[in-house]
Amino acid sequence: MLKTHNCGELRAGNIGQRVTLAGWVHRRRDHGGLIFIDLRDREGLTQVVFNPEVSSDTHTIATGLRSEYVIQVIGEVSKRPEGTENRKLPTGEIEVVASTIKIFNTSKTPPFYINEEVDVDEALLLKYRYLHLRRATMRDNLLLRHKVIKYMRDFLDSRGFIEVETPVLVKSTPEGARDYVVPSRVHPGEFYALPQSPQQLKQLLMIAGIEKYYQVARCFRDEDQRADRQPEFTQLDIEMSFVEEEDILVLLEDMFTSLLEKVTPHIKVIKPFPRLTYAEVMDRYGTDKPDIRYGLELKDISSIVANSEFGVFKSAVQNKGRVKGICLTGCA
Template structure:
């Protein structure tokens, strides 16, 4: 039988028509001479009715079981009054089947194919082909597909050229660890899978392709979390001769186009907030703030520097800060035990504890309230913007520890107390004027805040000169943030050899190291590179947010788990020693197991 439409699309307009459908048996209800089957495909479910008037078709229905693949032919009829199912598109009709065929049988699935299945994540990943049958997973991947289609259409309409860049490339020190691919032809030499197409797209600008676009696969060997995978996808673009504000306006229109196509949401460019990096850190403790949360971090350092509470006074005296959150109306929602749990969590950021108070009609209450007389308590409440019924949470100490702690507490308490604004479901923001460098605790040295090819602000170029402090420089860089997630990162790039060499020197590259790592780029710049800039939006994160998920694994067909393994195929796996020999390699299995 040739399928005429999808099961999930059959509705009242098909009444009286003959249809041919194919899909999976979601559920079967057998009443002997009458059998009902819910037929499922990627668009949804329709009810099939089999009766003894069509004996051969009924016999097929009686043999069918859940997840059997069947094809049917029949007439669409209206359901009897009172038997409609308004939860599904096809709920007012059913198909009276005249012909049926079993195309494939199925073992009993290891978990039910339904949205609220209770199976663990590892089991679902092991049987991902079953997990992907669930309607919510089908919808998630359709959201991802719609984003990609919309992105392509916009780029085509704005004269961008879609150009692929290599997957097998040179290993260059850009931040994260590379995935390496050994060369059989050149034993002892390796390709690297690209962390991003960054260098190639700059070279494309030098080649005269002033508007490049690619949906690019990228690879980074780093620890995983809910919004990170070892392989991920970027909506990647680069332009020549545009300023940072012009690129941001273009990207704003691009995102506007995607939001309309995918969510039918009318995003207004004037609704995309704009914050400096410093302002974002001061107000929210993070460079990717969730602007749907209606309360902010307040700096109380001046108010409490002479406080009788030694923890606060000493923090300021030692060069640290004291900041606070006033969580609206949350005072009665947290017991001491609940707050202790919050305090334990922020220890991972380096916090040594969580000071707190509650605001009541009588003033401040809580374990540290005794250190604040009425006048000082009034100052604290005014500085924190606190009102009766609020919960006050404090961070005291090193600025970065306080920022990370209060950022977490702001997000968590907003979630706990349903304080996230639902009236404006999508809050975008540009974060601009970034520091050019940041100190990495992991590497124990200064690194580029974005990447080593970011152009400093014009007025800060002198900080790259010898004898100056490069860490005072700010960059022509910009991140696009959505609902507390970094959606994209971009910048104006360095297009002059002299500036690029200074930048690499500031990152402690010797001239020899710079030439070894980036000689092809430095030489290219000597042949007249144009001013350029671009951005990469994370497709996985955007799809996750637009699909209403909280983990990017839910919008990737075959993701890795939190241990960077793929339970279905069991990758990574050992390979035949003969293959290793051809590559001039040996595997130390004992060491790798450790």
């Protein structure tokens, strides 16, 4: 291994240890004779100090370091001088005094800041996606996704489900969007369709007697992109045999509430989930996916507008329809 520790794990208990770290130069500061860098890897940041009195050769090399250089340093973990601790950083009590440095790779000046969460044009972020993924927010998103998927797998495994990977190259099946098609080399003029969901395949598994199936499934749908529509996406796909509606509702509520409590304990979870019928949510909110956090329910104002001069309202009431509105306190 090219490092003995990661950049997020060193603490006061490691003081006096000789360690090897490797990662990216996150920030560099030159304070006269001393050079400080924040060294970054996937797990966090560690401050590294280059002191010419410890190693003049290492200090000389460090003068040429710039952001996003990939380096390895060997040094001793020391307590930071009093008053210089960084309480916002898990490793903020210590620093590594470098005695050896090796530059694995230099770096051109990045097209946008990696160490600052400033707004950047989306096209530029996508062009340099590998740099964008170095930002802390993107790294944290990937780690959160990993933890969520791992928890769901463990949860379902403990309840007797088995994970089955269904085929991706299949025949076209009726769904709500158009298929992405893949031409077949061995069957000229014939095409595979990428699955919009594993719906029919998981039903075959139920017929085969699998009983409890799940899959973290990749799905593909050729439709116009919107905020909640992407050409490819991942979904947790579940199928069960010999169950009733209540069994499914209880299973999923238990999974989601326990997942949030375990993976994101800072998020408040309402238990049990409120249960609303389709007719009820359409009557109270006018949509089948209401955000019930704000209490913005529709109120029947038919009696108020029945004699209104606004013809749309008046005719609706006269034709035995109803007029509803949302009350926004203080917004009049």
